[in-house]
Amino acid sequence: MTEQTASEPSVALLGTGIMGLGMARNLLRAGIPLRVWNRTRSRAEPLEADGAAVCDEPADAVRGADIIVTMLADGPSVFEVMAAAGPGLTAGQIWAQASTVGLAWLDELAELARDRDLVFLDTPVLGTRKPAADGQLTVFAAGPDEASHSIRERVRPVFDAVGRKTVWLDEVGAATRLKLVTNSWIAALNVAAGETVALAQALGVDPEAFLQTVTGGLMDSPYLHLKARAILDEDYTPSFTVTLAGKDARLIKEAGEAAGLHMDVASAAAERFGRATALGHGDKDMAAAYFASFDGTSPG
Numbered sequence: 579m580t581e582q583t584a585s586e587p588s589v590a591l592l593g594t595g596i597m598g599l600g601m602a603r604n605l606l607r608a609g610i611p612l613r614v615w616n617r618t619r620s621r622a623e624p625l626e627a628d629g630a631a632v633c634d635e636p637a638d639a640v641r642g643a644d645i646i647v648t649m650l651a652d653g654p655s656v657f658e659v660m661a662a663a664g665p666g667l668t669a670g671q672i673w674a675q676a677s678t679v680g681l682a683w684l685d686e687l688a689e690l691a692r693d694r695d696l697v698f699l700d701t702p703v704l705g706t707r708k709p710a711a712d713g714q715l716t717v718f719a720a721g722p723d724e725a726s727h728s729i730r731e732r733v734r735p736v737f738d739a740v741g742r743k744t745v746w747l748d749e750v751g752a753a754t755r756l757k758l759v760t761n762s763w764i765a766a767l768n769v770a771a772g773e774t775v776a777l778a779q780a781l782g783v784d785p786e787a788f789l790q791t792v793t794g795g796l797m798d799s800p801y802l803h804l805k806a807r808a809i810l811d812e813d814y815t816p817s818f819t820v821t822l823a824g825k826d827a828r829l830i831k832e833a834g835e836a837a838g839l840h841m842d843v844a845s846a847a848a849e850r851f852g853r854a855t856a857l858g859h860g861d862k863d864m865a866a867a868y869f870a871s872f873d874g875t876s877p878g
């Protein structure tokens with residue numbers, strides 16, 4: 579851990595799942611004083627050895643913190659946890675909401691922040707388990723009109739610790755919209771990779787022959803190889819779970835439909851993630867949407 583300086587803010591991080599754990603470690607490496615809370619305490623406890631204080635209640639974690647970061651599953655869990663944190667909140671604290679919650683829940687959370695006199699920042703992140711562990715996330719950040727230079731400066735050490743790049747956008751909602759658009763592309767690639775591998779197998783085509791055919795061509799994609807390799811190697815160690823990918827596909831579909839679009843691809847993605855979850859693959863990496871191609875829990 580580097581030595582703490584007077585300019586470093588104290589941070590409360592709520593949620594030490596796949597993403598929160600890596601983010602916490604990088605905050606600690608940057609010398610930022612950190613209190614963490616996680617519903618399942620054992621998932622946060624390894625951070626004690628790195629210098630974090632692990633709290634039993636969200637209110638204890640946020641009490642006195644300059645900046646609160648939420649990295650929880652979805653809008654309802656963020657709302658529930660921040661409501662529980664209420665007794666520890668103080669007017670003027672900055673709340674950087676980094677979970678992917680979609681547009682409707684973002685409004686609810688912004689209202690909760692207004693009620694509590696918190697400075698609300700809409701800060702979803704791009705990148706998965708490894709970029710989170712390596713401090714290489716991209717932070718999409720947007721604040722209210724008054725998210726002045728001084729607020730940006732106050733949160734900069736936090737975003738610099740967890741990310742390689744911060745993209746500032748001009749109003750709450752803009753960061754979530756960019757995140758949804760980006761995840762729309764990721765979900766489409768992921769489900770297409772799984773379905774294409776399943777189709778190859780069902781038609782008696784060697785999936786490796788398919789991968790070799792596209793390699794280096796215009797339709798090639800590193801993401802195809804990443805997800806197809808996970809399927810072929812049967813390695814579903816989660817970087818991003820099927821369950822949460824399904825949540826995102828639903829948020830993308832809702833956002834597009836609210837804007838008047840037919841969201842055929844997001845609908846199909848939501849259906850595939852939902853079916854894979856129902857088959858028992860929800861905790862696996864999103865590559866396991868592949869299993870949605872089959873009737874049972876195993877292909878063939």
Ligand SMILES: NC(=O)c1ccc[n+]([C@@H]2O[C@H](COP(=O)([O-])OP(=O)(O)OC[C@H]3O[C@@H](n4cnc5c(N)ncnc54)[C@H](OP(=O)(O)O)[C@@H]3O)[C@@H](O)[C@H]2O)c1
Nearest residue numbers: 593594595596597617618650651655677678705706817818
């Ligand atoms: N993984 C990625 O690639 C990635 C990338 C960018 C953004 N995101 C977004 O970042 C957020 C976290 O993702 P993750 O991959 O870190 O997920 P994760 O490993 O599944 O962690 C989810 C976290 O939310 C907590 N949680 C769930 N339901 C809760 C509830 N009702 N009350 C309190 N806590 C609850 C979990 O606590 P327990 O430990 O007790 O279950 C855990 O801390 C999600 O919004 C996700 O969409 C993920």
